[in-house]
Amino acid sequence: MPLTRIEAENFTVFEDITIPFSKGLNVLVGENGMGKTHIMKLAYAACQASKHDVSFSQKTTMLFRPDQSSIGRLVNRNKNGNNTAKISVESGCSSENGECRI
Numbered sequence: 001m002p003l004t005r006i007e008a009e010n011f012t013v014f015e016d017i018t019i020p021f022s023k024g025l026n027v028l029v030g031e032n033g034m035g036k037t038h039i040m041k042l043a044y045a046a047c048q049a050s051k052h053d054v055s056f057s058q059k060t061t062m063l064f065r066p067d068q069s070s071i072g073r074l075v076n077r078n079k080n081g082n083n084t085a086k087i088s089v090e091s092g093c094s095s096e097n098g099e100c101r102i
Helices: 036-049 056-064
Strands: 003-011 014-020 086-091
Touching (some): 036 086
16 A cells, blocks of 8 residues: 555644655655654554554554553644644555545
């Protein structure tokens, strides 16, 4: 399942980010604490969820909060006070319009 895009809003270090992926190799570069590993975890959770044995939200919770603490701690509350995080992952899997949202 090739990923085509990840979007995150108020999630961990991200206030609002859209990352498009190209076919082939994609490289994440940035300073420490910028969220590179968080993007990789979201991508991994999406790929695992595509196997249908676990949902995206379950896999994301297991990856980010293995200690079973609240997933709500991943919401970025730095500036806007919003208590909701949104994550969207798109892939190039087959459907009517050629894309699937997880």
